[in-house]
Amino acid sequence: MRRSGGLDMVATNPQVKTPHSASAPDRRTPAAGRTGGMIRRARFMAWALTAALVGLVVFFLVQLGMFDGTVPKMPAEDRATPPADSLEIQKPRFTGFDRENQAYEVTAKSARQSETEPNIVYLEAVRGELKLKGSGDLLAIVADDGVYDSESDTLDLSGNVRLTSTGQYTAQLDKAQILLKNWRLRSEEPVDVVFSDGTIHARGIEIWDDGRKILFLNTVRGTVSGDRGKQDSQ
């Protein structure tokens, strides 16, 4: 042990320059240089290995859900994804009558039926149609995805949901649920409605009674091009 300037120095490596060993002769030789380089590389390798190990352990713990609260979840795709055990349905087409004997039809590009819950059918590229009793207009609805539940008679739509009442209006939203028994549509999502004389935006909508009642919720804004018949004719 060499005492130097009050520091306990353990001279493990004669090449290590410390401010307090200025009196030691600088006996650097080529061999010593190579050894020094090897030691530095070894030290670096040790660090790298340790870092890799720690990384592995952290990754493993994350997989276990250890940091669920802290690690931001990958935004789960909002789509209805059919379970692995589901069966494919060819040319999916569902028809039925609502409570007032009004016929409706729901078709899709593809569909899968859950084996464990056969009442649940996952639809892709959904299209629903209903002929409106009063006006005879056609109410058509399309969406990227849908989940049809024959027990609750509901159709949950998501992704580019667009509802068109021919000659009346088009509503665009992200998600909506339809109670097929009475064709009531509900959504708590932002909705934009365009009709011949204006536009309406809200953060929720309900449509029922054959599309004859529409409730816009959670703050509604809009513009209507007022038509004052008499004024226009002057």
Next chain:
Amino acid sequence: AGPAAAQAVDTTGLKEAGNTARTVDFAADSMKVDRDKEHIVLNGHVEATRGKVNLTSNELVVEYVDSLNNAKFLNAKGNVVITSGDQVIRGQWARMDVDANTVTLGDDVEVTQGDTVLTGKKLFINLDTGESQMTGGRVKGRFIPE
């Protein structure tokens, strides 16, 4: 200022503003369209703007025929405030007859313009002619139509 049987109110601002722009911008907490009754009910923090005329109230019911933009009557209820330029008209209810282009306001009506205040039971305004009539009211301060 004594009780006035009927008092004219300068509504030229309202008249001009009401007859020019056609588009109505609106906002509310909720809105219900009932195509059977042919009416639209806006509820909660209602605001409607047409040109330079702005209306706020608790509720606004638009009665239309056939198409949403063929409004026939507008009925505002609760804290009704109609603002046009520097003129502010307040009342508990207001009814606009779109075809006749007239507006009637009722209950605790108050018209403020600059330092002139006119209060009364009912105010009738003809937006075509600009004529107006406040009945059952009192006039405080001088009121000079420009």
